Amino acid sequence: MSTRTDLRALTEQRSGLVVPGSFNALSAKVIADLGFQATYVTGAGVTNMSLGLPDQGFMGLAEIAEHTGRIRDAVDLPLLVDADTGFGNALNVRHAVKVLERAGADCIQLEDQVNPKRCGHFDGKAVVSSEEAVSKVKAAVEARTDQDLMIMARTDAAAVDGFDAAVERARAFGEAGADILFVEAIKDREQLLALPGLLDKPLIANLVIGGKTPIVSAAELGEAGYAIVLYANAALQGAVHGMQGALTALRDNGQITEDDNLVIPFAERQRLVDKDAWDALDQRYSS
Known part of the structure; x- marks a missing residue:
């Protein structure tokens, strides 16, 4: 199966598939190496790790498409890609879907926040009208070339208009053709567990470590x-925690070695980037 048909099959199982987020190609390779079956190209992660900025609409289509292409080249996993609000109106959504489909996305996520968006677990969010949001979902569905490419529609309306309003929006997104529904930042545990019984499309639960859900x-x-x-930024938070630990030791001790168990061994780093395979290719081409 292709990664797109594979993702559809995994999604239809509705069995709580754990999907970590990747913020660059190496993080995606670690995720694949550990046996996860899909990865999510996180807009927050790309914004934090590549731009050093908070998740408040600073990432553009070019950045997320470039990262998607690099990750697509690095791993064979299905890629769910965060396209924020689609970077504009319904016409911009059409363009974004075509660009990200070419870059290798297997699922493209769009949300209904006012542009520029902000992290779903920040305060102060606002959403566009339901009519505008539905029109953008329809544009995304019509824009895809491969019908196996999935469209994920996210609503942030729970924080603005309440849980029931968010459910109604999600239902409208499903009727507009979205393949996966995403109700962001549900604060109540019982509502979180009840949601799949209220909607007939596959659902994603976004668990932000330290967030509102x-x-x-x-x-x-x-x-x-x-x-x-979805654990969109578990890898990011773990990576930053590891960097802080290793660099604190280096600052305080003036040195760091593999024996300190604060960094992966040199050989493990080379394994993750397939150095032996590249050496074999180099030798074959040289001969």
Whole structure:
């Protein structure tokens, strides 16, 4: 199967598939190496790690398309790609979908925030009208060339208009053709677990470590009917934590070695970037 048909099959199981977010090609390779079955190209992660900025609409289509292409070249996993608001109106959404489809996305996520957006777990969000949001979903669905490319529609309306309004928006997105539905930043555990029973399309649960949504196990979310359990920035938070630990030791001690167990060994780093395979190719081409 292609990565797109593979993702559709995984999604239809509705078994709480855990999907970590990747912010660059190496993080995606680590995710693949550890046996995860898909990865999410995170807009927040790209913004934080590549621009050093908060997730407040600073990332553009060019940045996310470039990162998607690099990650597509690095791993064979299905890629769910964060396209924020589609970077404008319905016409911009059409363009974004075509660009990201060419870059290698298997699923493209769009949201209904006012542009420029902000992280779904920040305060002060605003959403566009339901009519405008639905029109952008329709534009995305019509823009794809490959019908196996999935469209994920996210609503942030729970923080603005309440849970019931968010459910109604998500239902409208499904009727407009969205393949996966995403109700962001649900604060109540019971509402989180009840949501799959209120909507008939596959759902994603976004668990932000330290965010507004309560952390619930993937097993329990799968039993509730969620298709995907997203940890969009677990790799990012872990990477920053690791960097802080290693660099604090270097600052304080003036040296750092593999024996300190604060960094991966040199050989492990080369394994992750396939150095042996590249050496073999170099030798074959040289001979």
